Amino acid sequence: LLDWKIELSNGRYDYDVFQRAGWEPRSVDYSKYRTLIWSDGHDKSLTRLEKLNLTDFVMNGTVSEKSNLIIGSQEMVRENTNVEDADEVFVRNILRAEYRFPGNPLGANQDYSGKTLTGVAIGRNLIFDVLSTNVEGDMYPQPALMNIVESGDGLSQMAFRYNKVQNDEWPDIARIAGVTSSNLYSNVVYLGLDWRHFGDIEKVVRGAFDYATGNGGIIIPVDLLSFDARQVGSRVDVNWSTASEQNTARFEVERADVTNTGTSSYVKIDEMSAAGNSSVIKHYGPVVDNKVSYGNTYSYRLKTLDRDGSHSYSDEQIVTMTGLSGAAWLGNASPNPASNDSKVSYRMSESGSVRISMYDASGKEVAVLFDGTQSIGEHTLNISAGNYTSGTYTLVLQSGNIHLTTPLTIVK
Template sequence: MIKPFTISLLSTLCFSNIALAQTSTNHIQLKKDATIATEQAHINQIKVASLAKTKHWDWVITSQNGNKAYLVGVTTNGQPKYYAAYNNTIAAATTRASQLWAGGASGLNLSGSSAFLKNKLAIWDGGQVMPTHKELIGRITQKDSTTPVIAHATHVTGTLMASGVNPIAKGMAYNLQGIIAYDFYNDLAEITAEAGNIIISNHSYGVIAGWLYNSAPSDGSPARWEFWGRPNENEDVNFGYYDDDTKSLDAIAYNAPYYLYVKAAGNNRNQNGPPVGTPYYRWDANDSMVAAGNRPAGISSNDGYDILPTNANAKNILTVGAVNGIANGYTKPSDVVMSSFSSWGPTDDGRIKPDLVADGVAVTSCVNNNDSAYATYSGTSMASPNAAGSLLLLQEYYAQLKAGTFMRSATLKGLAIHTAEEAGDTTGPDYRFGWGLLNVEKAAGVIKEAVTNNNTGKHLLYENVLTNGGTFTKTIVANGNDPLVATICWTDVSANVTPYANALNDTTSKLVNDLDMRITKNGSTYYPWILDPANPAKAATKGDNRRDNVERINIDSAKAGDTYTITITHKGTLTNGSQAYSLLVSGVGGTPTNLPLNLLAFEAKPQGNTVLLNWQTANEVNTAYFSIERSIDGSNFINAGKVSAKGDGGYSFTDDLSNSNQQQVSPIYYRLQMVDKDGRFAYSKIVAVSINSQQSALTIYPIPATNTLYVQLNSTKATNSTFQVLNMQGKVLVQQPIAIRIGTNTFSVASNILARGNYIIKVIGETVYAKMITKE
């Protein structure tokens, strides 16, 4: 039977955001918060039981279509809070998960089978999953067992991981070795306790809001339409509201930065209430559901925008809407057809929700009638596991490439948004489809290119941290073959909750740490997509996004060889002193357009904590400037400064390292490029410089190198060392052990295997010696 005495947390519970949690899981804080949540839930069990008895609240409500909602708590203003469960091969085709499977176009053979994924996926739902179903047998770890086995939980779990005994019911991660399952009572306490151990969880349920058709009231009265807004209000305050539970979800995500909560958007858009002039019920001031006469014309039918209930509005989660399945896969925006029921944003403060859409219409999966039973359901409940299971395959692939390391949740969420397929009748995001249709095949392509090529190909993936007052810059060159797109996403600090009395459509921003991404080229600045919550149907435009913890920039005009600069900054002061973020870039890796630059010399000389760079050109340049970039690994360059062209051909720049940890690194790489009036970069030269006296002990000849290279090292110590030759991207091309004795050491290496270009020679022992050479 249904557990009658457990509820979610009241507003007295506030989860903590801790600064160190941005890049590593804060197990200590999560454990503290879980203990507090569990104790508070126990207290609330007694309270809700008392209120239900005195106010005659139903423990279970059955809606018009037979779906059930269960009393789980009390809202901030004392009304009962109910959770309702929202009512696979096409699903897999829709998100392109099937292209990651064996035989798929990606060739990746992903199925969730990796041992490191076992019990890294979790589900919270209205009851238990059927553990003996032939699609799931032996793979369910049910953590609470006082609620009954139900069809909904079994169906959702099947979409996540059914083994495919029935091919049309095959789950997204069909070979997953194990999943953790809970019912949704006391969910926040349980999520807090598990968040440090899992990487994705699915939540195909939410609070009742707006209109509900109660088909069997417990008092024996006839079936009726009920409006769940506050007394004397014409719309439900819970739509778009950032409440205490929402705040707690954001805090959990902040303290568990590798954990992504995937949430069904809700099915409110076709729950429209009775015709105007017919009887209806609503809550009164005593928190009782009472007859309110005939429905007036002014009450919202919640059939358009701003109908996402409470915790679907959290910043750090992935909220998923439902669209029709696309059996043959996406080809164009009109392929993505909105369902009749999926709830639309925006949040009250105007953030873009839902985040994405997936297949939630007529999804076939297993149910609990018997061990071989299946059923076809529709709802955002079906779209959410379609997305969650598909995203688990991306974590599997990333971890395969990174020795078991997972992406941060902000990276996974940002990647899903970065590669989403365009949906809707206007370009860019909207409040119906969010950023578009999930496409994990494209997302896997970004992972493959970025990781295997160490961010030197057409896709880039960075997990960075921005400190107070900090700036990150990245120079990129468009390849001309792929759209130029950049996305940043971060797990933001949880926001303050507007008091319930003032909460109806409160537009106060819930963004705490406001990062900004801009892309520039020759004085032109490209801005992220933004939406106008005051005109929710209006097409997206470009501008300063002050609302979302996701920003994406699309540059459709990029041509092959065009060079751009990405800059990441922040507004105000960062709470907790820093903010971790993820950056995704696609459409890069091109060759810079050649410009008439004849570089005669480029050298770098250390001078204490500074480096003096000098260069000379044969031709005079008056309509350009020189860009100087610095790197500690020869690959990932950051902006060091620029020098305007002055026409006489001689230039210099001093790089001050006194406030940089790079003053301890040897060598430092510098890249010089010229930028013309159209923002195009000319290839110039890279040099490496040692900032200590050790470099002078290393002599290399002949320069330029011929077929044999001689290396001479004067050493005051005898050490076992390693000799290396590296390219300018930091890749080791030659490596061999050498024994260094006191005095002069001379040895040779064949350099005929090296192509023309610049290389770094290193001798690594107790001291690192390095110099750059040129092979002609």
């Protein structure tokens, strides 16, 4: 799985390196990925299970979530020339390529280092250098020459064109350096050169990504960088960030109640428009949830909706509402600012004495709104704002060693 992420300082590629040798062969499953970049061993044929896994990956794509397979291999076509061989069936049916004599654009076993390719379906009209690694014991590049298999679903095209061939009079059909194919469910890019022999591998990968994206194989519609829900006083603030977006329509924040018996159904509490298309970090929120109660536990998740109607969910975030010292909680005044009447809610986790006072900007106590014993539960205090002059005030709740405050602005 390969996706493009942008940091504030610089861009980078993040990817999973899947080493088959570390897995029991029959347990390998690529279906969790949308995009797979394959690098095969030098002069090694595909095993039966490798062919099966790659075929399953390609066939696992859907109209809305196409599979993208990208392979760089100079041996895959050249080593499989027996039409009865299962390897050749895979090469023809999945890669949509077949061996073309002499198997190398310059002739059997010839060195292609220092030569170039021209992009056709991949990196159109760009020039790609072919280089030797110059590592002792590593063979020079011997790229594959191939034909395009026209039969099958979708459209097959030339990916690259060899600029230097054995005979300069050869037409383009004798210069094919790779094949791209696209149908309703998958995009396959097969390049007839090992990855290590491309002079600029990033340019090749970007070109392959452009091909996949241009043919409906979105690498990843939304790269969710973070999703966070946390208690802020008497409310829950929900924030999230995306590293990149493609064709996103909007985000919906959903909440469910969590109890000892399980989690309730999720309901939408708010939504925000998405950027649509972006390759830089975008920050969203806060979505403020005031309809929460002390002592309760909630689960939040983010629903991402794309312009094509598809959607996906984030991981859940669990928030348990707790009061200061677990004993009391003071809400926000509403309305605020107030001109006539305002209300403030507070909650007690245990019965006890409570004093609620109002202080002006100088710190002088101007009113005692409540002073007495209060029972367990939530209570509402009415404030006659019309009795006070315009200004900024602070409501203070005192209960034992607990002091809670919330602001109130009065305007006339």
